[in-house]
Amino acid sequence: MSFSPLVDRLLESLRVLPGVGPKTAQRMALHLLEREREGGERLASVLAQALAEVGYCQRCRTLTEEELCGLCRSTRRDERLLCVVESPADMLAIEEAGGYSGQYFVLHGHLSPLDGIGPEDIGLDLLEARLAEDGVDEVILATNPTVEGEATAHYIATQLTGRQIRLSRLAYGVPMGGELEYVDGGTLSRAFNGRLPFSGE
Amino acid sequence: MSFSPLVDRLLESLRVLPGVGPKTAQRMALHLLEREREGGERLASVLAQALAEVGYCQRCRTLTEEELCGLCRSTRRDERLLCVVESPADMLAIEEAGGYSGQYFVLHGHLSPLDGIGPEDIGLDLLEARLAEDGVDEVILATNPTVEGEATAHYIATQLTGRQIRLSRLAYGVPMGGELEYVDGGTLSRAFNGRLPFSGE
Numbered sequence: 001m002s003f004s005p006l007v008d009r010l011l012e013s014l015r016v017l018p019g020v021g022p023k024t025a026q027r028m029a030l031h032l033l034e035r036e037r038e039g040g041e042r043l044a045s046v047l048a049q050a051l052a053e054v055g056y057c058q059r060c061r062t063l064t065e066e067e068l069c070g071l072c073r074s075t076r077r078d079e080r081l082l083c084v085v086e087s088p089a090d091m092l093a094i095e096e097a098g099g100y101s102g103q104y105f106v107l108h109g110h111l112s113p114l115d116g117i118g119p120e121d122i123g124l125d126l127l128e129a130r131l132a133e134d135g136v137d138e139v140i141l142a143t144n145p146t147v148e149g150e151a152t153a154h155y156i157a158t159q160l161t162g163r164q165i166r167l168s169r170l171a172y173g174v175p176m177g178g179e180l181e182y183v184d185g186g187t188l189s190r191a192f193n194g195r196l197p198f199s200g201e
Numbered sequence: 202m203s204f205s206p207l208v209d210r211l212l213e214s215l216r217v218l219p220g221v222g223p224k225t226a227q228r229m230a231l232h233l234l235e236r237e238r239e240g241g242e243r244l245a246s247v248l249a250q251a252l253a254e255v256g257y258c259q260r261c262r263t264l265t266e267e268e269l270c271g272l273c274r275s276t277r278r279d280e281r282l283l284c285v286v287e288s289p290a291d292m293l294a295i296e297e298a299g300g301y302s303g304q305y306f307v308l309h310g311h312l313s314p315l316d317g318i319g320p321e322d323i324g325l326d327l328l329e330a331r332l333a334e335d336g337v338d339e340v341i342l343a344t345n346p347t348v349e350g351e352a353t354a355h356y357i358a359t360q361l362t363g364r365q366i367r368l369s370r371l372a373y374g375v376p377m378g379g380e381l382e383y384v385d386g387g388t389l390s391r392a393f394n395g396r397l398p399f400s401g402e
Contacts, residue, residue, distance in 0.1 A: 002293070003263075003264060003265075003289065003293070004255070004264065004265040004266055004267060004270060004271065005266070006247075006250065006251050006254060006255055006266040007251065007255060007264055007265070007266075009247050009251075010247050010248060010251040013240070013243050013244040013247040013248065014244065016233070016237050016240030016241065016243070016244055017229050017232070017233075017244075018228055018229060018232045019225070019228075024220070026290065026293075027219055027220075027290075028218050028219060029251075030264075030288065030289060030290055031218070031219045032217070032218075032248070032251075032252070033251065033252070033255055033264055034264075034288070034289075034309060036217050037252055039214070039217030040217065040248060040252050041249065041252050042214050042217070043214040043215065043217055043218075043245075043248065044244075044245045044246075044248040044249035044252065045245075045249070046207075046210050046211050046214040047211060047214065047233070047241060047244065047245040047248075048242065048245035048246070048249075049207065050207050050208065050210070050211040050230075050233075050234065051233070051234070051238050051241050051242050051245065053207060054205070054207055054208060054211075054234055062204075063204060063205065063208055063231075063234055063235075064204075064205040064208070065205055065206075065207040065208075066205060069205060070205065087231065087235070088204065088231060088235075089227065089228075089231055092203075092204070092227075108235060
């Protein structure tokens, strides 16, 4: 037994959403059909429009339906600083943390030769072209602190040697507000090696 | 800081889904835009189609895009038994449990005078009309064991007095596989009052 063919297709389609299994899909479909038809229609049309129109910013490759994203069009951002991140979500997290006033470049992933993901797939040709223009003093490699993120950062760093551009990487160490007891060994030994003079601030 | 206007609208639209807050909506939107465009397009079109075409079965009121649902068209179901449930999800749960071979009637809710939900809103006029036809011997009131579900069952029972129709209610008691320690007091005292002779089965 199941629902009608069309309702079953809706259940199945909802499962493309991350973290949505059969039970959640059923709850979502019944919720939309029984109580939220208007919201469901809006979702269907906005989703179709977003998929048709949203692409990459031509300058920083973040997701946008415009040619240039809001940050790239802004005149208030420091053009001498460029922060390279793996995803638009990372960019948003850094913006929400506050304190960074430069621009971004979004890779949409990391190098992964085994999956056939090479430099051009993560836009490194566009990054090169951008850095060839004058103006960027420092590139902050803010890829994830994972094996793949590190490898990608190293690859980019190798490509940029010879240019008059400072390279930096986000600081590693113990996270604020955490308890040492629960910090993993790799992070802890990095924090020891990178220890700083106590300033009493 | 936020995403582009269209991406922001997508985040907001996703929040009509039950259990989806800002963080999950962001994860879903980025997943669809970055890795699942095809699945997202299918979701948008199936959702729009389902909302446009899926209505209630004219006989049992379950969700279907056809005039009569599969169960009502089936010739294998016992027309003398009619099970009244609050939602299509309840109907599916009973079908999946197996063992019931009769037909259904879906209320899509329960009586709730304070919210302005009266007998016609839950299809009781259609239920009356169906029972006026000859054929149904027993009506199983399978509304939820909640205050509202009980009240709705009582209302339906009152309406049916005088007809040659048997009325029944699902058995109350301790759930199978549970531990007595964790069963709530109301259920436990119901199970005591409704105790059965030990058959040794």
